[in-house]
Amino acid sequence: MNAHDISQQLSDLEWITEPTRVHKLSQDFSWYSPVLKRQLADKTAQAVVRPKTEQEIKEVVSLCATHGVPLTLRGTGTGNYGQCIPLNGGIVMDMSAYNQVLWIREGVARSQTGIRLTEFDKIAKTHGFELRWIPSTFRSATLGGLYGGGFGGAGSINYGPIAAPGNILKVRVMSMDKEPVVHELSDAQALLTHHTYGTNGIVLEIEFSLAPLVEWSEAMVVFNEFDDALNFANDFATGAGYQKKEVAFMADPIPGYFTTFASSLPKGTHAVILVLAPSSCDPMKALALKHQGEVSYLKSAQEVQSSNRTLIELTWNHTTLQALKVDKTLTYIQSGFDPSKYMEQVRALEKELKGEVMMHLEFIRTKEGLINCSGLQIIRFTTEERLNEIMQIHRDHGVQINNPHVYTLEDGKAGNKLNPEVLKLKDQLDPQGLLNPGKLRTWSRPLQQFNA
Numbered sequence: 252m253n254a255h256d257i258s259q260q261l262s263d264l265e266w267i268t269e270p271t272r273v274h275k276l277s278q279d280f281s282w283y284s285p286v287l288k289r290q291l292a293d294k295t296a297q298a299v300v301r302p303k304t305e306q307e308i309k310e311v312v313s314l315c316a317t318h319g320v321p322l323t324l325r326g327t328g329t330g331n332y333g334q335c336i337p338l339n340g341g342i343v344m345d346m347s348a349y350n351q352v353l354w355i356r357e358g359v360a361r362s363q364t365g366i367r368l369t370e371f372d373k374i375a376k377t378h379g380f381e382l383r384w385i386p387s388t389f390r391s392a393t394l395g396g397l398y399g400g401g402f403g404g405a406g407s408i409n410y411g412p413i414a415a416p417g418n419i420l421k422v423r424v425m426s427m428d429k430e431p432v433v434h435e436l437s438d439a440q441a442l443l444t445h446h447t448y449g450t451n452g453i454v455l456e457i458e459f460s461l462a463p464l465v466e467w468s469e470a471m472v473v474f475n476e477f478d479d480a481l482n483f484a485n486d487f488a489t490g491a492g493y494q495k496k497e498v499a500f501m502a503d504p505i506p507g508y509f510t511t512f513a514s515s516l517p518k519g520t521h522a523v524i525l526v527l528a529p530s531s532c533d534p535m536k537a538l539a540l541k542h543q544g545e546v547s548y549l550k551s552a553q554e555v556q557s558s559n560r561t562l563i564e565l566t567w568n569h570t571t572l573q574a575l576k577v578d579k580t581l582t583y584i585q586s587g588f589d590p591s592k593y594m595e596q597v598r599a600l601e602k603e604l605k606g607e608v609m610m611h612l613e614f615i616r617t618k619e620g621l622i623n624c625s626g627l628q629i630i631r632f633t634t635e636e637r638l639n640e641i642m643q644i645h646r647d648h649g650v651q652i653n654n655p656h657v658y659t660l661e662d663g664k665a666g667n668k669l670n671p672e673v674l675k676l677k678d679q680l681d682p683q684g685l686l687n688p689g690k691l692r693t694w695s696r697p698l699q700q701f702n703a
């Protein structure tokens with residue numbers, strides 16, 4: 252039985268089998284990388300299913316496991332690493348209709364994983380809470396996709412990455428078996444299914460901590476000097492009294508790519524983008540003055556809402572997207588600096604690579620609670636060799652590269668340091684290796700002969 256036979260057998264479920272739509276739903280944002288684009292553009296599933304209930308998910312899983320058909324989970328396909336692209340055909344399971352918030356109480360929520368983050372936040376707000384981290388793709392990305400493939404986002408300056416202890420409390424996860432088994436995993440065990448590209452279990456529900464709701468303002472501060480902008484961003488990020496959700500640093504010429512905000516971004520300036528509490532706006536202005544900065548844009552939460560335009564969509568990997576809209580030859584890297592010397596590293600790399608590498612930094616807290624920078628530097632792409640050299644130069648400076656030009660988990664964010672417990676869980680929850688096959692390079696079982 253292949254994917255088409257399964258779609259016929261489970262004909263009560265919502266299926267997409269028209270090849271163009273199937274191909275579209277088999278792709279993600281890996282085209283940002285000229286390398287992944289070449290490797291993945293033709294990969295496609297045979298069919299896409301969009302289950303609405305746990306029972307429907309179970310039926311699909313059971314038939315795939317019985318007949319050796321690969322199953323790749325999809326949120327809304329905003330990942331960058333080809334995370335939800337099926338390498339071996341089979342079925343893509345689009346989780347976006349499995350989207351109920353189960354409960355919210357005392358700063359904790361439990362939700363099905365297909366919910367879009369923006370929908371979740373709308374509901375959480377009625378309880379006086381909000382998500383602790385939102386990726387800049389919050390309008391379309393799902394909770395399960397963020398959990399399965401993401402890192403964090405706006406809010407990570409306070410709560411660290413998703414993986415910081417205390418953020419994720421429990422997950423309900425289904426095994427890839429003929430008779431699927433559902434497990435409830437807590438704390439560190441639960442996190443074994445985080446950022447594993449849906450390879451070691453189908454995450455059905457997540458229980459996670461929330462942040463108290465704040466009516467966030469948004470600001471841009473511009474500077475003539477790189478160091479002034481960097482110092483301001485760092486002072487604001489580290490200053491304990493400044494209440495913030497986002498601190499992003501964009502070196503010239505990046506602000507020039509934000510064409511819709513051109514009137515607030517004079518040519519040749521470096522910009523710091525902030526999401527901050529109203530009470531921190533005046534202290535922020537004083538700090539900007541101290542660093543020779545000019546507040547060129549400041550909007551209240553109400554103004555942001557009524558314009559439906561948020562600066563968050565200039566940050567994180569939206570920065571790259573805005574740049575690519577203007578210049579398609581650009582690409583990017585993702586990097587993690589060393590919290591004990593990130594300012595030194597930033598300055599040294601700017602000196603060495605200015606012109607070829609455009610510095611974009613997101614200030615965050617690490618899992619351990621230290622302030623640090625995460626880089627999504629924009630690169631003037633020439634060749635794959637030079638791209639690799641640039642990444643090596645970063646490593647030589649002690650900066651960790653989360654390579655967005657590879658599709659296996661080990662070669663990307665895990666940096667070859669994949670927790671062996673992740674693989675053990677894979678043995679337990681996906682013994683045939685049918686979940687998103689090909690993405691876990693070090694999983695030692697022989698590849699199956701897939702019945703795609």
Ligand SMILES: Cc1cc2nc3c(=O)[nH]c(=O)nc-3n(C[C@H](O)[C@H](O)[C@H](O)COP(=O)(O)OP(=O)(O)OC[C@H]3O[C@@H](n4cnc5c(N)ncnc54)[C@H](O)[C@@H]3O)c2cc1C
Nearest residue numbers: 326327328329330386387393395396399400401402449567
């Ligand atoms: C412009 C742009 C900006 C971005 N900004 C950010 C950012 O600020 N922060 C950040 O962390 N990321 C960012 N990303 C990456 C991506 O958008 C996020 O990780 C996003 O949350 C993914 O959600 P999704 O629903 O699109 O997931 P998808 O891309 O559909 O899936 C991501 C991975 O999760 C797996 N998955 C999906 N559902 C489940 C499930 N129920 N159980 C197990 N695995 C599952 C998929 O198989 C896949 O491997 C950005 C990407 C782009 C293109």
